[in-house]
Amino acid sequence: MGGGDWRPVKRTRTFEDVLAQIERRIAEDGLTAGDRLPAERQLAEQLGVSRSSVREAMRVLETLGVVSSQVGRGPDAGAVLISRPDSALTDLLRLHLGLASLEPREVIDTRHMIEQWAASRAAAARADTSALAAALAGMDGARTAEEFVEHDTAFHCAIADASGNRLIAAIMRSLRDSMRRYAVEAVERLGDTSILRADHVRILEAIDRGEADEAARATSEHLAHAYPALFPGEH
Amino acid sequence: MGGGDWRPVKRTRTFEDVLAQIERRIAEDGLTAGDRLPAERQLAEQLGVSRSSVREAMRVLETLGVVSSQVGRGPDAGAVLISRPDSALTDLLRLHLGLASLEPREVIDTRHMIEQWAASRAAAARADTSALAAALAGMDGARTAEEFVEHDTAFHCAIADASGNRLIAAIMRSLRDSMRRYAVEAVERLGDTSILRADHVRILEAIDRGEADEAARATSEHLAHAYPALFPGEH
DNA sequence: ACCACAGTATGGTCTGACCATATCAGGGAG
DNA sequence: CTCCCTGATATGGTCAGACCATACTGTGGT
Numbered sequence: 001m002g003g004g005d006w007r008p009v010k011r012t013r014t015f016e017d018v019l020a021q022i023e024r025r026i027a028e029d030g031l032t033a034g035d036r037l038p039a040e041r042q043l044a045e046q047l048g049v050s051r052s053s054v055r056e057a058m059r060v061l062e063t064l065g066v067v068s069s070q071v072g073r074g075p076d077a078g079a080v081l082i083s084r085p086d087s088a089l090t091d092l093l094r095l096h097l098g099l100a101s102l103e104p105r106e107v108i109d110t111r112h113m114i115e116q117w118a119a120s121r122a123a124a125a126r127a128d129t130s131a132l133a134a135a136l137a138g139m140d141g142a143r144t145a146e147e148f149v150e151h152d153t154a155f156h157c158a159i160a161d162a163s164g165n166r167l168i169a170a171i172m173r174s175l176r177d178s179m180r181r182y183a184v185e186a187v188e189r190l191g192d193t194s195i196l197r198a199d200h201v202r203i204l205e206a207i208d209r210g211e212a213d214e215a216a217r218a219t220s221e222h223l224a225h226a227y228p229a230l231f232p233g234e235h
Numbered sequence: 236m237g238g239g240d241w242r243p244v245k246r247t248r249t250f251e252d253v254l255a256q257i258e259r260r261i262a263e264d265g266l267t268a269g270d271r272l273p274a275e276r277q278l279a280e281q282l283g284v285s286r287s288s289v290r291e292a293m294r295v296l297e298t299l300g301v302v303s304s305q306v307g308r309g310p311d312a313g314a315v316l317i318s319r320p321d322s323a324l325t326d327l328l329r330l331h332l333g334l335a336s337l338e339p340r341e342v343i344d345t346r347h348m349i350e351q352w353a354a355s356r357a358a359a360a361r362a363d364t365s366a367l368a369a370a371l372a373g374m375d376g377a378r379t380a381e382e383f384v385e386h387d388t389a390f391h392c393a394i395a396d397a398s399g400n401r402l403i404a405a406i407m408r409s410l411r412d413s414m415r416r417y418a419v420e421a422v423e424r425l426g427d428t429s430i431l432r433a434d435h436v437r438i439l440e441a442i443d444r445g446e447a448d449e450a451a452r453a454t455s456e457h458l459a460h461a462y463p464a465l466f467p468g469e470h
Numbered sequence: 471a472c473c474a475c476a477g478t479a480t481g482g483t484c485t486g487a488c489c490a491t492a493t494c495a496g497g498g499a500g
Numbered sequence: 501c502t503c504c505c506t507g508a509t510a511t512g513g514t515c516a517g518a519c520c521a522t523a524c525t526g527t528g529g530t
Contacts, residue, residue: 013481013482013483015483023333032335033334039510039511040511049483050484050485051485052483052484052485053482053483055287055512055513056294059295059298060294060295060298063295064298064330065331069511069513070491070511070512071490071491071512072511073492074493075493077510079511083334092299092300092323095299096301096318098258099261099267099268099318101320110402113348113352113403165344165345167328167341167342167345168341168348248512248513249514274479274481275480275481285514287513287514287516288514291513293481305523306481307479307481307522307523308479308523308525309523309524312479312480312523
């Protein structure tokens with residue numbers, strides 16, 4: 001073990017270099033959603049790497065919800081910058097739940113925290129509640145548990161949207177997506193959803209009146225009602 | 236344009252099939268962190284696809300913090316299942332911040348929400364505070380802004396860890412990582428960090444005494460102190 | 471018992487080819 | 501002139517095969 005001045009020939013993989021270059025270009029050129037990246041073959045030539053490496057970098061960016069690749073020709077073809085953190089977060093949560101490295105309880109608690117915060121914020125900002133009302137109406141017309149959960153999800157995501165924080169909204173949407181299966185089971189187990197409906201109305205009205213504390217409280221109690229159905233074994 | 240029974244030859248890309256297969260295998264075989272996936276060539280042969288497609292799937296899983304690839308030979312080589320949502324979240328946030336699809340304010344608010352919740356939870360659970368104390372000591376010995384922020388980050392992440400929710404902790408870590416640059420600038424702008432230190436002591440003691448509300452309040456006020464330095468332009 | 475060295479399985483990269491798709495550019499029919 | 505058909509073309513998606521660097525494994529010699 002000689003001196004400490006050893007230097008690795010190569011620390012980063014080629015596709016990581018490509019990623020760094022693309023990220024640098026995004027920052028320097030001020031690219032935003034909607035702008036196009038060079039074609040794969042072109043990018044490979046520009047950076048002096050193979051197309052495979054460029055493709056692997058593209059896959060990473062696509063996974064992170066930063067680009068969308070379209071085949072064909074024309075203005076819409078190629079790699080276009082987008083901004084869709086939602087699906088990336090959803091995939092991330094789903095996989096880590098599958099690996100049992102995250103427990104449902106942790107996801108539920110996170111959702112509780114977010115939702116309470118969002119409801120309070122939405123009320124304070126006197127946000128528009130038409131989306132919430134529409135989701136509520138959808139829940140009334142639901143004929144199956146799946147359909148009910150669909151509109152329930154829309155309701156709760158609408159609250160997150162109304163908070164005005166897109167990061168919160170994206171996390172909320174991902175949490176709901178990754179928990180969808182559990183939610184459907186819970187609704188089926190519950191049977192009567194009238195209590196949930198009353199909760200929703202209370203939340204909506206609190207936001208409508210701009211009562212932040214009441215909105216947070218109503219949300220918290222609503223989730224307390226829903227929890228036993230989600231965790232039938234616990235108490 | 237004949238009848239409507241047209242069937243697409245292929246709706247999903249090959250690497251997406253591979254991803255689905257791997258995910259299915261994880262679920263069915265109950266694989267968890269530490270288990271190994273088959274080698275790329277072997278997987279390609281098993282699934283009847285090219286190695287490139289397998290590699291692209293691997294890149295996705297790696298991006299999501301689900302596998303780690305090691306070259307060479309032996310028990311530690313190959314694709315090993317891991318569970319590291321942190322880096323994936325960090326990359327996601329950093330890129331979307333760079334795309335200007337997320338504003339710093341949204342990240343800051345999210346952090347505020349999380350930290351308040353975590354402090355309250357940690358206090359309620361009477362969590363061990365030795366990690367917090369250690370981080371606090373590190374801040375006292377810090378000679379540069381970078382060093383200070385380093386230990387400050389450790390302090391706040393320790394609170395998130397103490398909440399017992401790994402998802403929250405992962406989000407917290409990612410938020411801090413993606414905001415590191417701003418934090419360093421803020422500390423340099425602030426100069427005197429004695430106020431921050433007093434805040435930290437107050438938070439730590441509240442958690443130590445199990446006073447959840449006081450812990451949340453102290454955290455909130457601490458962040459209120461730090462905000463002006465983060466957004467010097469606003470008021 | 472130890473060590474040096476060839477063997478080998480692994481991921482990382484490159485090349486070149488072919489396919490499917492979607493637009494684009496012309497040319498012919500009306 | 502307009503409309504539609506058709507071939508050219510640019511794009512991502514996939515494949516096959518090769519080579520390299522790395523890191524363990526086993527073997528044979530000391």
